[in-house]
Amino acid sequence: MQRGHLMSPTVAFETWGTLNSAADNAVLIFTGLSPSAHAASSALDPAAGWWEDMIGPGKPLDSERYFIICINSLGSCFGSTGAASINPDTEKPYRLSFPVLTVEDIANSACHVLDRLGIAQLHTVVGASMGGMTALALALNHTSRCRRLVSISSAARALPHAIALRSLQREIIRRDPLWQQGQYDAKGDGPVTGMRLARKLGMISYRSGEEWADRFGRERAPDSVEQDSPFGIDFEVESYLESHANRFIGSFDANCYLYLSRAMDLFDGLDHGGSLAASFSDLQLQSALVIGVRTDALFPLSQQQELADALAESVADVHFVPLDSVQGHDSFLVDMDRFRPAIAAYF
Amino acid sequence: MQRGHLMSPTVAFETWGTLNSAADNAVLIFTGLSPSAHAASSALDPAAGWWEDMIGPGKPLDSERYFIICINSLGSCFGSTGAASINPDTEKPYRLSFPVLTVEDIANSACHVLDRLGIAQLHTVVGASMGGMTALALALNHTSRCRRLVSISSAARALPHAIALRSLQREIIRRDPLWQQGQYDAKGDGPVTGMRLARKLGMISYRSGEEWADRFGRERAPDSVEQDSPFGIDFEVESYLESHANRFIGSFDANCYLYLSRAMDLFDGLDHGGSLAASFSDLQLQSALVIGVRTDALFPLSQQQELADALAESVADVHFVPLDSVQGHDSFLVDMDRFRPAIAAYF
Numbered sequence: 001m002q003r004g005h006l007m008s009p010t011v012a013f014e015t016w017g018t019l020n021s022a023a024d025n026a027v028l029i030f031t032g033l034s035p036s037a038h039a040a041s042s043a044l045d046p047a048a049g050w051w052e053d054m055i056g057p058g059k060p061l062d063s064e065r066y067f068i069i070c071i072n073s074l075g076s077c078f079g080s081t082g083a084a085s086i087n088p089d090t091e092k093p094y095r096l097s098f099p100v101l102t103v104e105d106i107a108n109s110a111c112h113v114l115d116r117l118g119i120a121q122l123h124t125v126v127g128a129s130m131g132g133m134t135a136l137a138l139a140l141n142h143t144s145r146c147r148r149l150v151s152i153s154s155a156a157r158a159l160p161h162a163i164a165l166r167s168l169q170r171e172i173i174r175r176d177p178l179w180q181q182g183q184y185d186a187k188g189d190g191p192v193t194g195m196r197l198a199r200k201l202g203m204i205s206y207r208s209g210e211e212w213a214d215r216f217g218r219e220r221a222p223d224s225v226e227q228d229s230p231f232g233i234d235f236e237v238e239s240y241l242e243s244h245a246n247r248f249i250g251s252f253d254a255n256c257y258l259y260l261s262r263a264m265d266l267f268d269g270l271d272h273g274g275s276l277a278a279s280f281s282d283l284q285l286q287s288a289l290v291i292g293v294r295t296d297a298l299f300p301l302s303q304q305q306e307l308a309d310a311l312a313e314s315v316a317d318v319h320f321v322p323l324d325s326v327q328g329h330d331s332f333l334v335d336m337d338r339f340r341p342a343i344a345a346y347f
Numbered sequence: 348m349q350r351g352h353l354m355s356p357t358v359a360f361e362t363w364g365t366l367n368s369a370a371d372n373a374v375l376i377f378t379g380l381s382p383s384a385h386a387a388s389s390a391l392d393p394a395a396g397w398w399e400d401m402i403g404p405g406k407p408l409d410s411e412r413y414f415i416i417c418i419n420s421l422g423s424c425f426g427s428t429g430a431a432s433i434n435p436d437t438e439k440p441y442r443l444s445f446p447v448l449t450v451e452d453i454a455n456s457a458c459h460v461l462d463r464l465g466i467a468q469l470h471t472v473v474g475a476s477m478g479g480m481t482a483l484a485l486a487l488n489h490t491s492r493c494r495r496l497v498s499i500s501s502a503a504r505a506l507p508h509a510i511a512l513r514s515l516q517r518e519i520i521r522r523d524p525l526w527q528q529g530q531y532d533a534k535g536d537g538p539v540t541g542m543r544l545a546r547k548l549g550m551i552s553y554r555s556g557e558e559w560a561d562r563f564g565r566e567r568a569p570d571s572v573e574q575d576s577p578f579g580i581d582f583e584v585e586s587y588l589e590s591h592a593n594r595f596i597g598s599f600d601a602n603c604y605l606y607l608s609r610a611m612d613l614f615d616g617l618d619h620g621g622s623l624a625a626s627f628s629d630l631q632l633q634s635a636l637v638i639g640v641r642t643d644a645l646f647p648l649s650q651q652q653e654l655a656d657a658l659a660e661s662v663a664d665v666h667f668v669p670l671d672s673v674q675g676h677d678s679f680l681v682d683m684d685r686f687r688p689a690i691a692a693y694f
Contacts, residue, residue, distance in 0.1 A: 204512060
């Protein structure tokens with residue numbers, strides 16, 4: 001794989017609260033693969049954000065105490081430079097000429113944002129899912145940048161089951177004839193079928209069988225659900241996946257998805273040493289919080305335990321909080337009754 | 348969904364051993380979705396079968412004691428009538444004019460085979476995966492036909508997680524432009540890409556993350572692996588899926604796959620009553636063996652426990668054997684060290 005470089009990329013971000021005079025109350029949030037930097041509503045954008053219940057005055061990430069920053073990952077398509085952005089050299093979209101993207105690149109790009117904001121050291125870096133990998137990459141590669149780490153439903157490295165799922169999602173997109181080796185018209189539909197199917201596979205890996213057994217059981221879809229084909233929708237769970245897939249379409253660029261998805265597979269927290277503990281030996285964190293969920297099939301709880309154990313070799317104060325949420329990997333987005341207290345307690 | 352009927356369908360089967368004069372030593376095996384009736388080698392076909400280590404003289408299914416029959420499921424494409432077969436009325440393949448197929452249809456068709464062979468009552472009916480559902484359907488709908496039931500890595504009903512996975516496999520096939528609403532040329536390639544991707548998703552659901560973590564870890568694929576595209580194969584686990592997908596192509600008809608896959612979703616052992624135990628109250632089994640595997644993500648162990656518990660309400664002698672195999676749902680095909688003794692002990 002050839003690495004490359006970008007000339008003056010843009011990194012989009014949003015903030016809540018105020019940086020104090022010591023510039024030591026900044027909390028940086030890295031997102032999962034698909035969210036934008038709009039984690040919560042604000043005066044500038046009153047629409048609800050993807051972590052609305054977590055961020056704001058009096059909330060677990062309290063904007064009256066902290067200056068909270070959320071980054072749109074480099075490589076994404078919500079304001080930051082990615083494969084769908086215009087290459088200033090050619091005045092055309094990068095598409096597949098965008099260089100190989102790594103989680104470390106996303107972390108590095110965030111440091112430039114911190115420099116611009118005058119923040120030498122973060123109070124805490126927070127990340128869930130891919131964002132947890134990015135937060136760890138920041139702590140590993142910019143050791144003086146953060147005092148505390150919060151890793152949620154993430155992992156120190158991708159295991160083959162997760163790689164297989166993401167690889168298949170990427171191949172489903174690539175095999176859509178409308179992907180056209182990445183040269184689809186960004187203003188047209190692009191590989192809509194591939195993106196829909198990849199999103200369905202994503203949802204299957206993000207939620208849990210236990211949740212769906214309780215929620216859908218063997219309930220049949222209403223007759224009103226459109227039957228576009230023989231072998232179409234029979235069950236409510238199929239109708240649920242269909243509506244999630246339809247909502248995803250048009251909101252995310254396919255090439256950006258490919259780059260970010262592969263970045264997760266490539267990330268390996270072991271790159272700094274022969275074991276996780278050795279790789280973490282240069283960390284300068286004061287404390288860390290690792291949260292995982294029992295029903296997470298994509299980033300299984302054993303990986304959170306492994307991460308917490310390895311952090312504990314170098315970090316004085318490590319909290320491992322396994323939660324009993326039933327919503328699988330997505331629990332941090334929906335099971336606020338469990339996640340809010342867990343995060344509030346740490347802050 | 349419209350039911351239909353077939354005029355004189357063919358049901359392919361193979362046998363091992365000899366039916367005794369009392370005709371009471373017959374063991375019937377129903378297969379999972381994709382195998383043929385060739386479960387083991389024989390004088391007529393010396394090629395190794397899909398359960399070669401399980402069937403034969405002195406093996407757990409001992410052909411010196413039992414007359415063993417394996418059925419190619421109705422709706423499949425290895426000799427039994429299915430969507431790829433010629434409709435005698437039109438002299439063209441059924442394709443999507445093949446009627447809706449249920450697991451009960453497969454069980455019913457097997458009864459005609461038993462009639463021809465002069466077998467009023469089976470010593471034991473055995474089934475793994477979809478075959479376990481078929482075996483249960485036989486026991487429920489033809490109560491006098493079997494004295495013993497062996498259900499392996501199966502379930503009394505499909506849960507929404509498994510339905511979602513199979514539904515997505517079917518949609519991946521249907522969205523392949525070469526599927527052509529089922530009208531692809533059976534002699535041509537058909538929806539090869541859809542079948543390859545569906546097979547990869549199948550393999551992800553058939554094996555376990557635990558097995559792959561041990562077996563592949565983060566090993567990279569050798570450089571010799573063909574890179575047909577950007578975002579192609581980086582990791583060994585991707586190479587493994589690729590080779591499995593390639594082996595599947597050409598061996599299974601796409602429409603047959605759709606029919607059999609949906610039959611599994613439609614099966615519901617609760618159809619005979621308001622609870623599993625009530626549904627099972629008419630069973631005339633003397634005993635049953637239920638085997639499940641801890642790492643099975645498609646038919647989780649909790650479903651085997653549920654099946655065994657419900658059977659125990661009506662059947663005097665029920666054995667529940669949870670195995671610690673790491674190969675997930677596929678363990679019954681590969682973990683012979685655990686499965687052979689478990690099955691031998693029952694027989």
